[in-house]
Amino acid sequence: MEKLSELDRRLLTEAQKGLELSSKPFAELAERVGRDREEVIDRLKSLRKEGFIRRLGGIFNSRKLGWQSLLLAAEVPGDKFYETVELINSHPGVTHNYRRNHRYNVWFTLSVPPDDDLDEEIKRLEEKTGIEFLRLPRLKQYKLGVKLDFESEKGG
Secondary structure (H helix, E strand, O other), rough: OOOOOOHHHHHHHHHHHOOOOOOOOOHHHHHHHHOOOOHHHHHHHHHHOOOOOOOOOOOOOOOOOEEEEEEEOOOOOHHHHHHHHHHOOOOOEEEEEEEEOOOEEEEEEEEOOOOOOOOHOOOOOOHOOOOOOEOOOOOOOOOOOOOOOOOOOOOO
């Protein structure tokens, strides 16, 4: 992995601030960093290939779009752990799946689109895995947003 150039640092810092929702989302980013669009796209591709960027995409408020989601926990026996996690992860609505050092050793979020029944999807997963999930509804929303400054002397 190479050391980040000044342009790379600026791109990483600015890209975290968001991109325009348009047919050419990188044009505005290019303007912010004082480079042309093609150079910005090339650098972002390189940064992704080199492992500095894992994902570049939109983050939507799924709740406002009508989606439902729920945090679920499961008590999975050790001999069934990997098989169960694989079954859970095969559902397209599963995100944020974590192993925990706890009685409930698998925690994950399940989201479904507006026309799907969340409870029915949970029941299907329970039948598929043979495990009953603990449902943990959100009582209050907390959002953490981390933006790293790759340009400061202290680093990102």
